[in-house]
Amino acid sequence: MAKRVYLNLDLCCGCRSCAAACAYGHHLQSLLGHSKLDGTAEQPLHCLHCDQPACAAACPNEAMKKMEDDTVLRSQFRCVGCGSCALACPFGVIQPDLFKHITPKCDLCIDRLAEGEIPRCVATCTSGALSFAEVDDQLADQNKNLVSVRILSNFIGKRR
Amino acid sequence: MTNDELMKDMDIKKSRCLFCSLGCEVSFRAEGGRLTALAYDQNNPINKGSLCPRGHYNLELASHPGRLTEPQIGRRKVSWEEAVTFLRGELGAFASREIGCLVSCLQSNEAALAAVKMAGRKGIENILSAGAAADLEAYGGSKWQVPGARLATLEAIEQSEALLIVGDLLSRSPVLARRVNQVKYGKRGNKIIVLDPNKTHTSWFATSHLLCRPGTEAIALAALAGAIPFSAAAEKSGLPAAQLQQAAADFKNAASGTVIYVPQTRRLRNDLAVYYAKQLAAGSDHKSFIVYYLYGNTLGVNTVIDRAAPGHPTYHQLLDKIDRGEVKSLLMFGEDISAGHEELQKRFRMLKFVVFAGHFESESPAIYDNSLILPLATQFEGAGSFVTADGQLAVCAPIAPAAGSKTLPEICRLIAEISPAENEASELAVQGPVSQTKDEAEAKAELAALPPLEAAPVKPITYFGNNHLVSNFFWYRVNVNG
Structure with a gap:
């Protein structure tokens, strides 16, 4: 684990x-x-790095991904800052940065x-x-x- | 790979943080002489690798693009030679009694001694320390002798069964939270008594929170120490006498205890409060007191100046002298007028010539009119020793190259030919504050004369700033408004 x-x-x-x-x-x-x-x-x-991450499921651009070592990472280049992951996150830990138009996510x-x-x-x-x-x-x-x-x-x- | 192995492998440089007087060790990763990142070295006994938000500023302080690198006459950049010639010429135009010298409490003991020696050589009598007003007031109180009062160590704090915390300790020195938690959850029955007019982060940890009226902490402390009756203190502080009595009994009956005092500006007579905190701690062999100052080396700089230049004026006496036109030139070593020196800022136009040695450009535009600005090295670029709140000597070796800046002893050497002995400053500094006797009856009369203080709106709690330096740093700027 x-x-x-x-x-x-x-x-x-x-x-x-x-x-x-x-x-x-x-x-x-x-x-x-x-x-x-x-x-x-x-x-x-x-971030709890969920087993079945809702943020990754909600991401329209495949920026959020569950890696092999069980961490959920965000690709800086794919993220367009739409905030879908923030809405999907059941724990409310993803907070989009509206000024920089990105969604910071714990790595x-x-x-x-x-x-x-x-x-x-x-x-x-x-x-x-x-x-x-x-x-x-x-x-x-x-x-x-x-x-x-x-x-x-x-x-x-x-x-x- | 364990933390130990990793620390051995990497190029780790260690120094001390001066953003409060706890004296946390800061470790950096270094690449090619540059400090590139913070390494959280979990082996050091003081902070065990942890750093508060202000501790993180040290990384920026070491390699900030806005650091001064060249001397400036007004806005014009000049070489060190030209600056020194200009400085000597300008200072020569004033009589020695017309020159004042302020040494910041963020500077090292060596810097304070060098400034005192330079002043002695030049015949300057107006040399004094500068820092937070509440700090200097509390330091004044710590000089008043109370037989049996001992300064607490960090071990004593974490092994205490009762802590009496006056003020918002965890906002001043959050790194102590680990030790406060050890007391709170260490043993059943341990007490954490917080004396503060506001609900703060520290009061979250309290087993009993004494919510006194603003400014009446000294009165409540005097009652807890048994100097005045509980009923008299209850009337003035707004605390129920029974609650005060219970808190006094809790602290007295605990096998070991520490009084932790945090000087704050919104408090009347920090010196009296420290005096009664010392009396409270003097009751038993296992009780002690400690004062956590805002500026890292308040204890060291004040002790060195008090011992090496006895009879120096106070800050308010210097302001009066500027008012009367007796002081016309000011040497400001490491202290900026932009924060905490409103009174000095008002009088700034009355000064004919100012030397400002600092790390960053001043935020006050007035300083560029008639000033010489000298880039000052930090504790990372020049060697120095500092005294932490628990009276221990912290020695810093230079860990980064000085890009054009000079340390205060070097600057003092340029002004006057001085040669202090190698360990003279640190030996002076560890001797502790000069003892003074305080008349008990006089203290009580001063306590009785304390006027009631209006309740001020509670400022949002922030760990992000504490002195004139921090406004230059990223994490302060993004958090200062909320």
């Missing part, structure tokens, strides 16, 4: 250094979006993976919230953390 980036939201401090590392590693184009959970909390949106830092390194976002994570490991290991390991206690308690506390 392939390795994936896993986010433990309980540890994340929302500093966005993962997005900064992504930008500095990808010609100043961050491939990692963030969503605001609350006024002060942010969640990095990592799991393939250049670093080839060197045996971990992706930049995981290497730079300040809080230890991001990890890069086998999916099965992560699920077995992190079962107790599947429900994010910090986030849930905050939102339930607010609901009256």
Whole structure:
């Protein structure tokens, strides 16, 4: 089974250094979006590199492709920035860049993976919230953390 | 291939980040002498390879196309020889008491000592450090002696059972999030008490958030330290007395604890707050305090200037002297007037001659009217030592060629013949702030006289900027508006 980036939201401090590392590693184009959970909390949106990627199915130009190593990659030259993948993505992690007319998409830092390194976002994570490991290991390991206690308690506390 | 093997194979250069006083190690991949990418070296003990968004600016700082490479007289580019001749000629026209010298808190200890020696040789009395106003105020408080107060180490923070965090720590130094998490999830019953008038990223991690009125942190800290009664503090800070009492008991009863103080401009009397933070930490052998400054070498530069040039004026005294026309020329070493120096900017037209040594062109057009601009080398191009928030000495070796720029000791040497001993600056800097005694009754009277502060609209939290340098960097520019 392939390795994936896993986010433990309980540890994340929302500093966005993962997005900064992504930008500095990808010609100043961050491939990692963030969503605001609350006024002060942010969640990095990592691509899950699905087994059956909806983005690849929706792409009219075959720019999105599932590779042999199970990563879903976007071809820069084929992409026309139509945003179909962003609409198709069930997790909302693809955010089209309307100014540059492209759709940034996580490539799991393939250049670093080839060197045996971990992706930049995981290497730079300040809080230890991001990890890069086998999916099965992560699920077995992190079962107790599947429900994010910090986030849930905050939102339930607010609901009256 | 493991991280260790990879690091051995590649040409990795290491230096320190100065965008806050945590002192993270930054490692770069180098190709042909140029720093090409960041290498996240997970073996270093301080940041374990992680970097905050500001830490990423170091890559741009090292190889930014907008860096100054040639001296300029106004907008005209000149050679170093011409610049030095011009500088000596212009400075010669002023009496030594008419010249002021500001050393940025981003500069090394060696730079601060060289500036002090140069000032001594030239007879310049107005030499002082410049940086964030809140930092300098908090540094003033850290000089006040409290018997038994110890400076915390990073190990002490992660092994603490209770953390009292004053201010938005994770916005100042996000790399500490890993250690805060270790305390939060390390052992059942560990406490993280956050004292801040706003809901912040740090308060997300709090087990108890003391939402005091803006500007009353010093009062709440005094109550937690037992210097004033809880009821008196409750009235002024707007916190329930029971909550203060509970927080004080939590911190006191914890086997080990650290008070982490983050100086902020929207706070009255950072110095008093640091003083009471020290008192709170002085209660036990296993309690300690630490102040995380905005500028990387606030502790080092201030200590060197305080010890090597005792009796130097304060920033406000210098401004008054400019107002009265006593200071007509200013040497600004590493500090720009475009951010954080609004008061100085207002008085800028009153100065006859300014020397601005910096990394980038100034954003303030006024600086080009009557100034000499000198390209200044960063910590990557010139050797230097720095003091981090925990009082440790960080030594940086040059890792990249200086493209036309010179370090501050070199510039000072061009102005005056000076020759400081090799380790003199670092030996001075590690001695720590000069101790001063503060009268307890006087401190309480000052505390009682604190005026109430209007609640300010909460600014959107950003990790992207902290000083005049960052506006030059890509990631700051794309994020500054949201």
